[in-house]
Amino acid sequence: MALKLTVIGAGYLGATHAACMAELGYDVLALDVLPDRVERLAAGDLPFFEPGLPEVLRRTLDSGRLRFTTSYEEIAEFGDVHFVCVGTPQKAGEFAADVSYLDAAISSLAPLLTRPSLVVGKSTVPVGTAERLAGMLRALAPSPEVELAWNPEFLREGFAVQDTLHPDRIVVGVRSERAERLLREVYQYQIAEGTPLLATDFATSELVKVSANAFLATKISFINAMAEVCEATGADVTMLSQALALDDRIGGKFLGPGLGFGGGCLPKDIRAFMARAGELGVDQALSFLREVDAINIRRRVRMVDLARVLLDGSFHGRRVCVLGAAFKPNSDDVRDSPALDVAVAIRSQGADVTVYDPQALDNARKVQPTLNFGVSALDAATGSDVVLLLTEWREFRDLDPDVLGARVAARRIVDGRNALDPERWRASGWTYKALGRP
Missing domain, CATH: 3.40.50.720 (NAD(P)-binding Rossmann-like Domain)
Known part of the structure; x- marks a missing residue:
């Protein structure tokens, strides 16, 4: 049966x-x-x-x-x-x-x-x-x-x-x-x-998932820590990532530099893993995960700083377009979303922020109702002083810099996911900045 x-x-x-x-x-x-x-x-x-x-x-x-x-x-x-x-x-x-x-x-x-x-x-x-x-x-x-x-x-x-x-x-x-x-x-x-x-056994099966997520989170934060070093030295973290990915001991998955991880799994799982290790008396074994988490949060702060620098040091009275609300593409999940965290931080500093996402707008409105929301990428960008690409949806990667440029007040873009071709956007008159790149 x-x-x-x-x-x-x-x-x-x-x-x-x-x-x-x-x-x-x-x-x-x-x-x-x-x-x-x-x-x-x-x-x-x-x-x-x-x-x-x-x-x-x-x-x-x-x-x-x-x-x-x-x-x-x-x-x-x-x-x-x-x-x-x-x-x-x-x-x-x-x-x-x-x-x-x-x-x-x-x-x-x-x-x-x-x-x-x-x-x-x-x-x-x-x-x-x-x-x-x-x-x-x-x-x-x-x-x-x-x-x-x-x-x-x-x-x-x-x-x-x-x-x-x-x-x-x-x-x-x-x-x-x-x-x-x-x-x-x-x-x-x-x-x-x-x-x-x-x-x-039970314990091993329970540890497999949290161990895998802790490893992946560590890999993401490692390349983002290297992005901090690249910014200090003028190196290009995307080229560094490509070179590391060619080492078959390392591989390229989860080695994409950018705004970092979010969602309902990696952040809460590594924190719960640390908490459980403390209860078991082996908290020192996972102390490195505190820095993994801290690096991830620093990426959000750095994104806000990059955008502020492009606006001559102040968001007050400026219009900011945020492309992305979901924590990753092909999802409507906004739990612990880096994109929304950045949008809220910029709004708190006096900017008029408009967000657009292909799938996550309804969820974003529920958790951050004070933000403005556009009906399309072009709508959200209209009249903006700076555009931030924070979730690497295909439609954002495929945006035409000239078409988008006709809608904005100033051609400034911060690529939080290293998803765009800098040469193409700069050739179209955009000031292009990204995490970990000159």
Whole structure:
């Protein structure tokens, strides 16, 4: 009999996992505690932007393989394997992760599990969380054949469908041959394609995701630290990055210099990792991550400084165009967005700031309603004294400097992502500045 899967938490991770598992042919029932979200998803209305996912959602709903509910009772009765995909945001005023949504999901599900079941955590958590939740399951579940496994997600926003259907690796933290067998069955299609599955203990599986994010954040901050050195010496950080990328021990991924990282994963994950290391008494092992975080924040301050210098030292009464609100292209996620942080900082210094983003305007308005928002890049740039490119959307990279130049009050641009060709823009009469370049 084919496995039936459930997904608890229908946000970005959960909705993606549920739709993609249904795309592979499984019957999937997904739960969320927000009725409005469930209603939208059940109607095929994706409440966030993710390329390719709306089509997968529509196909799987139409096929009948995917359904949504608000009922834990229905989830418990339906599923053989229950994936828990709730959020673990950073606690307000702290570095530590807030796992209260995860605790609530397990405590709601466990008392209803009256038959053999596998509960699989996919959330990013502090190491040691799985051990604690396994104890909660044992204490609350009526059936003695209920167990926990941990299966961290490795989704990249903008590529989540690809990363779910064709991942580069699958990691499962398990304590029994049965749990590993069930997860190998769940991921049989990916394994058949050649995706390696690594079975580990709980702690290792929890550490894989945060360790990967800490490494990637370190790589980004390393090249941005080199950008600071390049600015002091007149060197070109983009050429330095190219040279480093040719070393096959280093590689070019996550070595793009610029405004730094943001979003809902890297910043909160490295901070939660540091907090957990402190709780375990090994905080010195991760002390370098404090500088990784500090370098990342300094890039935002430096961007504001570069723009101010172009405006003769003051933003007061000047018009500033910010191209980008999402923390990265192909996403509408504005959590910890460097672009929005810069826009707000400049506005606080007296500028009239107008922001445009192809997908993230609605979310940006919710978190920063006092900013102005344009309906297009040209609209946002009209009459501006300086343009800041802060999210490297393709449409911004493809802007014609002459067309844009006809709309601005002065041809000044700061390229926060090193996404433009300086020679082309300077040939069109623009004063061009970028982080880490002469």
